[in-house]
Amino acid sequence: MTAEAAIDPRLEDAVLRIARTDRLLVAMDFDGTMSPLVSRAQDARPLPAAAAAFAALAGLEGTTAALVSGRALASLRAVAAPPEQALLVGSHGAEVWLGPDSPGLELDNEQELALQRAVASVQKAVDAHPGTVLERKPAGVVLHYRQAAAQAAAAAVAEVRQAAEGQPGLFLSEGKMVLEISVVRADKGQSLAMLREVTRATAVIFAGDDVTDEHGFSALHHGDVGIKVGPGDSSARFRLESPRQLPAVLELLAAARARWKPAPA
Incomplete structure (x- = not known):
């Protein structure tokens, strides 16, 4: 042991x-x-x-x-x-x-379109805030901000949340220094x-x-x-x-x- x-x-x-x-x-x-x-x-x-x-x-x-x-x-x-x-x-x-x-895993057309919108919103935030990283998943996209400065991380998270919340077919979850958007609950x-x-x-x-x-x-x-x-x-x-x-x-x-x-x- x-x-x-x-x-x-x-x-x-x-x-x-x-x-x-x-x-x-x-x-x-x-x-x-x-x-x-x-x-x-x-x-x-x-x-x-x-x-x-x-x-x-x-x-x-x-x-x-x-x-x-x-x-x-x-x-x-x-x-x-x-x-x-x-x-x-x-x-x-x-x-x-x-x-x-x-x-x-297979996504339908609506899920594919929702995923494209989610990826675009995360990519926009990553382009604007150094140290943040985008990760693609088969059913989602992840914003990683472990290596970003605190101000950049907070701004990126806020922007991605604002873009995703209220959008049909998108589900948000937050973990340690990550914000994930999925099209599968x-x-x-x-x-x-x-x-x-x-x-x-x-x-x-x-x-x-x-x-x-x-x-x-x-x-x-x-x-x-x-x-x-x-x-x-x-x-x-x-x-x-x-x-x-x-x-x-x-x-x-x-x-x-x-x-x-x-x-x-």
């Missing part, structure tokens, strides 16, 4: 208890959870110990591992290098990969509910760091385990100070789950 920090005894008890459920869903956010936050999104990588424990869980009987991220699926695959067995949810739920037969709570159903999970453990993860925490049931990573208000029952504490939790879960034996049919 990693020696970053001792696990809170309450969280340890909860992890050991959930390891004994019949069908376990291990759902993890990526940025700020499996990986420390970085200035450039393309530079993010999972902490090696977290990636190893996550892969070990993905290979265990009665256990499904899933990444539930705001990233587009292509970006998530590129930086996370998930194990083959893992399920993937991208763009907060607008994109889903449950295996080779998963249907791709989706959130991590809906994503966890879907994953719970398709995997027939009897319990879920979910960890995330951002305000967008609160939808996921709110969707958890009694007996599930929600872990907030980092500072900020949260409805999660448990908290880790940083992503560097997550590997110890996943390692504990993997070791306990490996010892678990399914109940007789």
